[in-house]
Amino acid sequence: MNIVLIGGQNVPGIGGAEAYMFNLAKLLLKQNHKVTIICSDRNTFDTNVDGIDIVHKKCPKSNVLALPILFFISLGYIFQNRKEIDVVNYHAIYLAFIPGWIASLLGCKVFYTIHSFAEDNPKHGGLLKLAMKLFSFVSIWGCGKNLHTISHSKADVIRKRFGKESTVIPCGINVVSKLKDTDILQRFGLEKGTYYLTIGRIDPIKNLDVLIKAFLKRENKDYHLVIAGDYNNTYGDYLRSLAQDDKHIHFVGIVMGDDKETLLKNCYVNCLVSSNEGMPISLLEAMVYAKPCIVTDIPAIREVVDDKWGYWCSVGNQNEIVNQMVMIENDYDEALHRAGEMAEYVKKYHLWDSVAELYVNYLLSI
Secondary structure (H helix, E strand, O other): OEEEEEEEEOOOOOOHHHHHHHHHHHHHHHOOOEEEEEEEEOOOEEEEEOOEEEEEEEOOOOHHHHHHHHHHHOHHHHHHOOOOOOEEEEOOOOOOHHHHHHHHHOOOEEEEEEOOOHHHOOOOOHHHHHHHHHHHHHHHHHOOOOEEEOOHHHHHHHHHHHOOOOEEOOOOEOOOOOOOOOOHHHHOOOOOOOEEEEEOOOOHHHOHHHHHHHHHHOOOOOOEEEEEOOOOOHHHHHHHHHHOOOOOEEEEEOOOHHHHHHHHHHOOEEEEOOOOOOOOHHHHHHHHOOOOEEEEOOHHHHOOOOOOOOEEEOOOOHHHHHHHHHHHHHOHHHHHHHHHHHHHHHHHHOEHHHHHHHHHHHHHHO
16 A cells, blocks of 8 residues: 655654654555655655655644644645555644545545644643634544544543544554664763653653652752753753753753664663653653653553553652652662563553554555
8 A cells, every 4th residue: 555644743753643653654664565754844855764755844843833734735745646645644633634535535545643632732821722622623523434543541532522433553662672772871971770761742741840840859869860852942941941950960852763772771760741641652662671660640651551560640740759769769679570561561562563453454444
């Protein structure tokens, strides 16, 4: 099949949707499908990464504006290649049903993947949230029956909020064997097993300010906090001001490939303290390395982390994060035992090979 995935920013990027699209594309390519990704970016250009054609379209930086614009301007590519394209997969719903209808008229199978809802992000104000809810409602009903999401918890939200059913095709991860460490630890003055790590978008929904405040409350200065992601935004500026030039807090920017794997493989603890997630790929990636995890008690994380495996905290609660850090430091053997059980679970249920098979079977069914 010739499959076009549309969505995300600057694929392959560090975000969950971008990772989902890129890793899925790599597996589909191995199965002899042709895959093209069309994503938003600061400029318009074409690249090829690991054999995948990626078409970058210039769009506003904000996803709220970028995604609908991307969906409409991608129609030019679909029209030009309409005789070859079998499937168009939009990786968001905001007004996607309009270009989706047009793609259907051009002979393509069309379906829509929901990773999250922008209105659930605390950074948006009341009027914007109201507008987003309206867009979501109109869009999700306009998209018809071919809806797919990445977690059962998100499928429950779609059912309860909009009265619509969706197919779940979860996130996956790759198991990297015999990785040779890069020099990223040396670049930032870090040592193996001495840092708490969080990887992902630098966005208020991730509650990184809460994590930094909790880390600064601790009296133990044997450990560091590493924050990986694009911090060149307003929230990133706020986080760096919170860090107060503390030498134990490191903003390492966007990390991908072997640098990312090196950080995951050698961290002391992985942290994901978000207030909302679709399906936390960065958490799955840490789990497969058998790293203890401090996590917030939200449905998407509960879906992949058993109660007895995680070190749990309430959303926004600094003191509970501190308590979990102390608990891990006081009994790291127990933390590693929990992490080992998590690793076995991920290897059994969340590898990309099985996810790609589910995806292809779904395409054949629509």
